[in-house]
Amino acid sequence: MEKEKIIIEYTNYKLKPENEIEELLKGTKSIYIFWCKKCFTKATLDEPFPEIIGKIKQEKKVDFSAVDFLCNNYHINKIIEDIDFSSFEVIGVISCGIGIQLVSDIIDNKIVIALSDTISFSENSTNFPIEHGISLSPEKCGGCGQCYLNITGGICPIINCAKGLLNGPCGGADKNGMCEVNKNKKCAWIEIYERLKKQKEKLNPTIEIRNYNIIPDEEKEKRTDENIERRQSGFYGGLYPEEEKEKTENIKIKKYQDPPYVIIFLSQHTGIPSIPIVKVGDKVKVGQKIGSSSGFISSNIHSSISGKVLSIEEKIHPVSLTLEPAIVIENNGLDDLSSEIQPLENWYNLPKEKILDFINEKGIVGLGGAMFPTHVKLSPPKKVDTLIVNGCECEPFLNSDNRVMIEYYREIIKGIEIVKKILEVKNVIVGIEDNKKVAINLLKQYSSENIKISQLPTKYPEGAEKILIKCLTGRQVPKKGLPFDVGVVVLNISTILAIYRAINYGFPLISRVITISGEDIKMTGNYEIKIGFPLKHIIPSFIDENEISEYDIKMGGPMMGICQENFETAVIKGTTGYTFLKKTPVNFDEDRNCIKCGRCVDACPVELYPFYFALLGQEKNFLEMGKYNVNECIECGCCQYICSSKINLLKFIKEGKKCLQQK
């Protein structure tokens, strides 16, 4: 019951009377109808079908599209592009006034007929708009631009007084304090007086005169344009979360202490887990291969310390959060280097297959988080012409890639040359967000002519592979396609460094740079840390034990990071950092009702309609999610971040993907 309360239909329309519609359509033989499935309402999977369409169908040729958010100009432009109207005389629209105006603006060579009237949600006034809050509380705001709530105890006289009065012509309330206009309503000014009395405040008689033009039209228009521009710059949707990068961006990479033992998971890559080639009790050295790749899409793993293999047992994997096999090695503190650590001499004159085998041997995978084996990525089945190096790092808090670029820019340029040779490409574009000016300047100074350093606007998730390709080359990776389908290979900046180190020094991937940051923690910084470092031994250096329950510890950044509840886990190759976030008092909830505010649709960078995943997920109808292209979701978390009802959307999406895969 409590939940039902807050669901109020706001943006609402009703069909025009039937005789009026008949009159409007007199003489037309065919009509294409757009029907908007309403917003700000108790969302359902199926909005009741407007009967009127069926009625018109009996006499005329009718076709229609049911659309969510007919007012979303980006989506509507695309939808309209795909429809052939040539055989229809007129266009009919059932929606609020915004949708009708938008459609008539886009299709400006046909008559657009409004079949509905928009119902006002304002309570008392006609001379200024009244707006509701995003999450549909009964309180409203007139947006007058000079808030009076400071002097009126938090009750708005403009909205609550039937005449919207600050002073002037009122006949006065009656003895019971009721309004002269509506005897069922309490006089707003009496309410204000009583509220102020409770607060032991007095009504300040000097009230500023209302200025009806305090925010001129020009300024509003400017803001509207700015907003549309921001939303559609580079790519559609996305977010501008608080960056919080200043906490670690100027801290040099430090070597993190040595672990007492390491937990090295057999699955640290996309594909088949590797097979252990050591036994319990074996002595291993730094850089020694301990797990062997077991298929084409698989990777080798190496020991990051020297010592004795304690066990091969199941531990909680930080990505899947389920038990997965891992090799536990005790550190003997000697740091004995394995004889396997040998550089690839004279690589420039070797055939590319040799270099690829070497990269495979050294267990290099994508370090951006997806952990796709690099040797597979570098042998694409189709001809590629462009290498994109991803230096975006759009996640808030994280600075590991940024610091790698600043401190190892020479190595990165040399690494790019190696990859260029393997892929036989001429075009190289390094994409970096414009909040990393130092890195951009350093790379620009040092790079040769054929490496283009491209500055991108800072917007989350700029670093997502498909989005980055679209922004840098204008090419659109097809649905279910991969970057090589459009002739591109994308590598993360840290992966390039790992390739360089492997080939020039022979080091396998046994350590990586991570950022450890968060809210009110000690020792924030960027660290070069051994793969397999147990999380249990990292946490105490950053927060006190009694504070652990107050924090969410995420592997990765706050947006895409995976919340670690069990600390019996470790750093893996795809760990970009750890973010310690204070738990928010309002939790994400799976059962909260969607009010269809449309924020997720506005934020989704892959142009999906995420609220359907909430509706379908709550009905446990996961298979149906395929209809709404759940497989295209990149799990960037924008929809969940922006959700005004705080629905746990990502959980539903992941479950939906899993169900579809099993099918």
Next chain:
Amino acid sequence: MLATKIKNEDEILKYLEKKVIVFKCFGCKEVYFPEEGINEFLKKNNQNIIEIIKIDYLCNEEFAETIVNKNIKKFEKCENIIVFSCGVGVQVISKILIEDKKVYKNISVGCDSFCLDGFQGITAQKYSCSGCEECYLNWTGGICPFTSCLKGLLNGPCGGADKNGKCEVNRSRDCAWIKIYEKMKKLGIDKNLKENDIFIKNYLLMGKKKEFPL
């Protein structure tokens, strides 16, 4: 669609003279919320700030109540509460604090709210709808005279547009009725404009009180 801007600093400085708890709602940050300005202002004048409570969607009563419950003890220590949010957020929090929780503290506002066109989600739109309940778009070629004409005129007192088709109120804006005429001419229905009578607007419909299921 509501957007906010920070009030004149001198005006809100006086609310920070006493011990104060700050609410900062960033739910509509993606529309327009002067977050940087607010952060800077609070950093500069942080002497009396007991706590800054960050929340998104303060307008959601469930969220607002949860966060008030969690911090309820802190309100005893403060003398003033200042809220940076749109007008809806301030009204929700003052209702919860004063009516429900009996925390009789002065609640001040740090922002002025104003309206941008468009309803939906976070993207502002160039179109606006006033919900007049008798849609005129069929008579006006899909351009709304209420929201596009600065005076919202269907007939009556206008001094007329200038030679360039600009509005008499604001010379940088196109006259809505000239835009309507040109659009209709393009569609070949401009004679409707001369022949058809436009019905008189019923403002009662617009001002009708909507019943809330509360």
